[in-house]
Amino acid sequence: MKKNSNTLTFWLFLIPSLFIFINVVIIPFILGIIYSFTDWDGFSFFGSKFVAFSNYLKVFRDQNFLSAFLLTFKYAIIMVIVSNIIGFSLALLVTRKMRTRNILRSIFFMPNLIGGLILGFIWQFIFTKLFVQLGTVLHASNIFFNWINDPNMAFWSIVIVSAWQMSGYVMIIYIAGLESINPDIIEASLIDGAGPVRRLFNIILPLTVPSFTISLFITLSNSFKQYDTNLSLTNGGPYGTTELLTMNIVQTAYKHNQYAIAQSKAVVFFVVIMAITLVQVYLTKKREVEM
Amino acid sequence: MKKILSLLISTILIIALVTGCSSSNNSKTSQNGTASSQNSKITITVMQSKTEIQSDLQTIIDDYNKSQDKVEVKLLGTSGDNFATVLQSQFSASPEKAPTIFTIAGPDTPKFQPYMAEIKNSKAAEMLADGVKDDVTVDGKLYGLPSAVEGYGLIYNKNLFKEANIDPASITSIDALVNACEKLSKLNGVVKPIAFAKETYFSFIHPFNWAFAVDPNYKTDIEKLDKGQITMKDIPSVVQWIKDMDKIKPYTNKALDSYDDQVAGFASGKYAMIHQGDWVQSVLDQDKPNFEYGIIPFPTGGNTKLAVGTATAWRVNKYATPEQQKAAIEFLDWLITSDKGQEYSADTLKFIPAYKGVKAPKAPLAAEVAQYVDKGQIIPWVYNNYFPNGIDVDGSNVIQKYYAGLIKNDDQFLSELTNVWVQDAGK
Amino acid sequence: MEKAKKNMTILEIFGWVLTLFVIFPVYIMIINSFKDRKEIFTSELSLPKALNFTYYVQAIQKMDFLTALGNSLFITVTSVVFIIVLSSMAAWVLERNKTTISNIIFYTLVATMLIPFQSVMIPLVQYLSKWQIPGTNFSLIDTRYGLIFMNIGFGIGMSTFLFHGFIKNVPLEMEEAATIDGCNKFQLFWRIVFPNLKPIIVTVAILNVISLWNDYLLPSLVLRSPNLRTIPLSTFFFFGEFTIEWNLALAGLVLTIIPVIIFYLFSQKYIIKGVMAGAIK
Structure with a gap:
């Protein structure tokens, strides 16, 4: 009897979400997978021919796709580390009892509100003009030069701009985690005479593992899907060296008009990333349970 | 208290749902003929x-x-x-x-x-x-x-041309253009005589269009190129265009400026010429240049016609x-x-x-x-109908490499162009 | 105690030094919104010659700012309220009933966060435009409720994931006590669980507001009638074929982000209040 009512609640609580989610995300995605096995032209699916795996074969032979894949991995790993360290530190800072903490929080969070072409405008100015001027003034033109025109530094400019945005984003999640720690526990540790380092590692970090699970996954998935900053800052340049995966997929579809191949790329991308990240979520979730 | 809160939330939800539907319906009067x-x-x-x-x-x-x-x-x-x-x-x-x-x-x-x-x-x-x-x-x-x-071509600063004593009508060959660049680069304030913008269309599509637009057989040449029957090397006007680019490259900004910077640089006298079209008018007006300007064709292979499309x-x-x-x-x-x-x-x-x-x-x-x-002094925008899809991105990658000095010689330039072209055409 | 206060001041100063890195680009954005095009491209970094609000006035007029603000507010608020209610409910039952099926559902929700939107957008519009009820005007395309519906769909994955991670902070004993008091599941959730989720509710709200408020791609595909435009859509006037009217676009963006910052400041007070209320209990 109790079991039945539980099952009923379970579904009653889930059905509204699932209904919308399935119709908005799952079905279009499945359609996308179906399209990837055809010669779909980006318009009406009616009339497309089944081509089995030939799109996928093309994907694996596409040198640009493979190098974009590798670059995206490098980018994602760096981003996960950098933005979580900065984001968590910021959250630690602004959850202390400071008078101006709310203003500080708002400021750190502000970069998230600047997107698209404006973001490119501002940062291109910094990297292409301000840096050149700084280089002349400081006689340090080996550090400060036009980063956007250098393949290596253009990549790092994307990292910097994304970290500038993403750190404030995960800070918000860490704040929620830190704010929900029972203050009594901290109080008790103070009475025990725990130093700040021990307090961080023995009390705060274990209690914020859920926030870490979430933030790691969100930074990972957002980095893998990175498009806006890539587009507005370097647009893949110089000479295609900073083209990340999503940009590669978008260009395959909308520049080269190879919609079905682009769908196959998205599917390959999804499967690989899903395998990696679900392992990550599974591992950290397991840690949460053990805690 | 909590009862009130949950009641409140559900009321808001219902109101949002109802007003959401009704107000959208009101505003959505007729989207299509049938309505x-x-x-x-x-x-x-x-x-x-x-x-x-x-x-x-x-x-x-x-x-x-x-x-x-x-x-x-x-x-x-x-x-x-x-x-x-x-x-x-x-x-x-x-x-x-x-x-x-x-x-x-x-x-x-x-x-x-x-x-x-x-x-x-x-x-x-x-x-x-x-x-x-x-x-x-x-x-x-x-x-x-x-x-x-x-139409596009080289938009030039009439005052600077006068100052350097250049007759724009005399620029009917690349050598004349190079000559003019030599004179212009000696003027005060001129950083580079010619500027290209770095956007894919401005750095690659528009400049490269000349190579085909001056070729009377561009349709058949492109058809053969698409099929891989010939390479860029077999098209004289393309070979000529590359030679011409080699000659003017030292006098250009190497297509490093954004469109905005390129036009602003022209308006401030930093660049004597920009490779652009009449669409810059509205931007130029806002940049308020204190000189007169005009437009001349890009004289690759002695071309005297504007690219109009x-x-x-x-x-x-x-x-x-x-x-x-x-x-x-x-x-x-x-x-x-x-x-x-x-x-x-x-x-x-x-x-x-x-x-x-x-x-x-x-x-x-x-x-x-x-x-x-x-x-009738016009040649077409060949790219409108005959360039393969995606060539703007791939081709601009090649030309960025060229400007960055990563392309050793004309042969490599030609073969890289052929490669991206054939790859984009042959799907 | 004296020492702790002094430390706090040092930390606070350190925090403000850090903000310089964050603010500098924002500073560039704001000062250039007061300049004309020529001034922008000759002296990006210097303060504007005059503090004239012409571009703000122009931007407000061109964007039809009030209409757009109304649309943005309506769409964002409604979407976020639905996302919070639906995904907190979903997360709660998924977290409290660990079965194979709940795991599958949870991990599917999480996994779909990895789908690049660009790869589903055309099938999405194709599929949802087929949703029609004969004899009515019902359509998910070119209506605000249609966009809200899609916003909810795309927001639910991440939000459920966030709630899921925090729901275990709600002590199970509280739920059990309430059940003994005769609460049914629905009452249990709304009276006991939901109020205890305040900090994370605010967080979910902020994260969703950020992404929905500035979203361009999805609204541009869904909304067609000019009177439905959201703020990001209405800035299209400034983004021309070849160039951008930077001063207007920058002014437009400054206007766009002010409501979100105000919202954020308010929400932060709420987070802290929520925690303190919990602590007093």
Whole structure:
């Protein structure tokens, strides 16, 4: 009897979400997978021919796709580390009892509100003009030069701009985690005479593992899907060296008009990333349970 | 207390749901012809890509709607960067609900070909200038009415040319251009004589277009190139273009400036010439240059003609009702050929006419381009119909490498261009 | 105690030094919104010659700012309220009933966060435009409720994931006690669980507001009528075919982000209040 009512609640609580989610995300995605096995032209699916795996074969032979894949991995790993360290530190800072903490929080969070072409405008100015001027003034033109025109530094400019945005984003999640720690526990540790380092590692970090699970996954998935900053800052340049995966997929579809191949790329991308990240979520979730 | 809270939330939810539906329904009066069938007016919708003219066009359409009572024209929202994507999503979902009139030109055109109606019984079509007819004709049938033509070349600073004692009319060969660059670079304040912008169209498509536009056999050459029967090396005008680029490269900004910076640099006298088209007018006006300027052809292989083509063209949706299609063509005829429409097109929208005997705008660059058109001193925008999709990105990667000094010699340049071309053409 | 106060001041100063890195680009954005084009491209970094609000006035007029603000507010608020209610409910039952099926559902929700939106957008519009009820005006395309519906669909994955991670902070004993008091599941959730989720509710709200408020791509595909435009859509006037009217676009963006910052400041007060209320209990 109790079991039945539980099952009923379970579904009653889930059905509204699932209904919308399935119709908005799952079905279009499945359609996308179906399209990837055809010669779909980006318009009406009616009339497309089944081509089995030939799109996928093309994907694996596409040198640009493979190098974009590798670059995206490098980018994602760096981003996960950098933005979580900065984001968590910021959250630690602004959850202390400071008078101006709310203003500080708002400021750190502000970069998230600047997107698209404006973001490119501002940062291109910094990297292409301000840096050149700084280089002349400081006689340090080996550090400060036009980063956007250098393949290596253009990549790092994307990292910097994304970290500038993403750190404030995960800070918000860490704040929620830190704010929900029972203050009594901290109080008790103070009475025990725990130093700040021990307090961080023995009390705060274990209690914020859920926030870490979430933030790691969100930074990972957002980095893998990175498009806006890539587009507005370097647009893949110089000479295609900073083209990340999503940009590669978008260009395959909308520049080269190879919609079905682009769908196959998205599917390959999804499967690989899903395998990696679900392992990550599974591992950290397991840690949460053990805690 | 908590009961009240949950009650409150659920009330808000219900209100949001209800008002959400009702208010959207109110505002969504008629999106399509069918919705306003209570009166006998035909509704047609227009979606166009030039955000700059959107509000002026609205004024013009309001005027048209007032001038007659059979047709109601509705201007839909536009979006700058992803216009083609938005349009595509509409056609892929339900073509009969997509805009009755839409604009598209250039490499995206073939995608939309299945959705374009043939233009018949149009006054404007009969007045179409010969040079641009090609741009909107497929298999001998007319599939669009160009809204305007645009021309590009080297826009030059007349004051600086005078100061350096250069006659713009004398620049009829690359050597003359190099000579001029030599003189210009000695002037005070001139950082580089020529500037290209780094956007894919400006750094690659437009400059590279010259290589084919001056080739009288470009159609067959491109056909063979697509099939891999010849390489770029076999096309003399392309080889010539590369040699010419080698000569002027030291005098350029190496296409490192954004479009905005390039034009601002020209306005401030940093660059004596920019490789651009008449579309810079509105930007230049805001940059307020204190000199006069004009436009000359890029003299690759001794070329003396301006590259002029259809910037964009009005298309009629094949899946609209026959009544809507007819109304659409009537509206376009009015816009292009009627006295009032001509006035609007030239003075408000500043369109350089693609039609014979139609009023031209007065802005300096547009007027010069119109003169070249009048004299027939024009060569086509080959890329509009003959460049493979995606070549803008891939080709600009090659030319960026070239400017960065990563391409050793002309042979490598030619073979890299051939590679990306064949790869993009052969899908 | 004295020492702790001093430390706090040092930390606070350190925090403000850090903000310089964050603010500098924002500073560039704001000062350039007061300049004309020529001034922007000759002296990006210097303060504007005059503090004229012409571009703000122009931007407000061109964007039809009030209409757009109304649309943005309505769409964002409604979407976020639905996302919070639906995904907190889903997360709660998924977290409290660990079965194979709940795991599958949870991990599917999480996994779909990895789908690049660009790869589903055309099938999405194709599929949802087929949703029609004969004889009515019902359509998910070109209506605000249609966009809200899609916003909810795309927001639910991440939000459920966030709630899921925090729901275990709600002590199970509280739920059990309430059940003994005769609460049914629905009452249990709304009276006991939901109020205890305040900090994370605020967080979910902020993260969703950020992404929905500035979203361009999805609204541009869904909304067609000019009177439905959201703020990001209405800035298209400034983004031309070849160039951008930077001063207007920058002014437009400054206007766009002010409501979000105000919202954020308010929400932060709420987070802290929520925690303190919990602590007093």
